[in-house]
Amino acid sequence: MAGGLPKRILRETEKLLSEPVPGIDARPDENNARYFHVIVNGPKDTPFESGKFKMELFLPEDYPMTPPKLRFITKIYHPNIDQLGRICLDTLKDKWTPALTIRTVLLTVQGLLSAPNPDDPLANDVAAAWKANETKAIATARQWTRIYAQV
Amino acid sequence: MENDEIVSKLGSLLENLDIKSSVDVKSSVDIKSSVDEATDSETANSLECPICLQYPNYPIELDNCKHVFCFLCIKGVCLRISRCPICRAEIPRDIAFAGITENQLLNGTGTKEVSKQSTDAYWYYEGYRGWWEYDSVTGSKIEQAFQSGEHKLNVYLFGYNYTINLDKMQQCREDSTNRVRKILRNEVQMDSDKKGVAGIFSTKNSDK
């Protein structure tokens, strides 16, 4: 369809491909330029280190006026990510502004892996476990990374 | 991580990205030149609208925080939330609902000139008591489709998708409102009935 894809999306895609975010691979689906396959490398010195986490990212019709939809496909033990892979990040909800981009969102996700925040949980049981015994929670997260996050 | 911390980190990231992206845009020109006809010569300029990531068309500077956007981009934001996308400062809803005048644009006019062929025409959409000219980029896109005999095209304006139907000569917003407006093609620039361009009131021959 003529003029289907806003130039902004083309620009962002070009840039993601030509200058990827370190530790993140994001590329558009062959058949749908609004759907991105994402692989996030677990940041160093975190229980997610050496894991490769698959995510999906979708740009809705009225992006960038509304935020991208983002979800972990790979199972991950994290207080701000629930069993369905949904992420608790206010920048993806009410704090979204169209000046944010796919790149900044991915950076924020990376930041969330580096700094889990059990005080603002989405996965309540994980958050509770995290708060009750952080050492044990981190060990579990590490174990899950070993089991599930190997592409 | 504290949310404020994330936001402020993002803020500084954004600033860095902004500086970088204007460079990127230049270097990627060759790859995607087909999609960038109208804008690339200008993106060499460091100014970039944070919403469309292109050289601002009809740029407007917000009074409070001095952030600069395309009028159409900030109008799109304003139709949803009246806060600056960069710093979240309150912005006047009038931008979206009452429109602005030419004089409120940065540098007086700031219109992005799209190279017009001698055969090109001007495109208008119906407003209350008069006609609005499409912004220069959208106008030339419609004209292109018209000249190549297309029946329909989609344009993306202030965050909404519109279908331009060249058979029925109308535009329709593709969301729940399905608001339809008449459109018009004119060989010469419209004079007395023209309100302005894309919600920006003309100050030349209007009584306003």
Ligand SMILES: [Zn+2]
């Ligand atoms: Zn813009």
Ligand SMILES: [Zn+2]
């Ligand atoms: Zn601002």
